[in-house]
Amino acid sequence: MEEGGNSDPQLNLLNSVCSQHNVTNVQDFHTNLSATFLKLRAELVGGNNFATADKASDSSPTYAMVQCRN
Structure with missing residues (x-):
């Protein structure tokens, strides 16, 4: 996993997690990720x-969260 850069020295990374879930159908995963x-x-x-947002109804669920600062 590549580490992203931060432009604001006041930013703190709270958590970075990699799932232990292995994707069984890569095409479904990419479709769900795009959605x-x-x-x-x-x-x-x-x-x-x-x-x-999430797309959890198929065999390869995806979940995402984002927060923007002004």
Whole structure:
């Protein structure tokens, strides 16, 4: 996993987790991941600074959360 850079010295990484879940169907996983990111984008474009999204109905569930600062 690559470490991301922070532009603000006041930022603190609270948690970074890698799942022990192995994807059995990579195509389903990528489809679910794309759907999850589309949901996040739709919430953020609407002016929200915090969003969660998931696509958990299939064999390869995805979950995401994002928080933006002004």
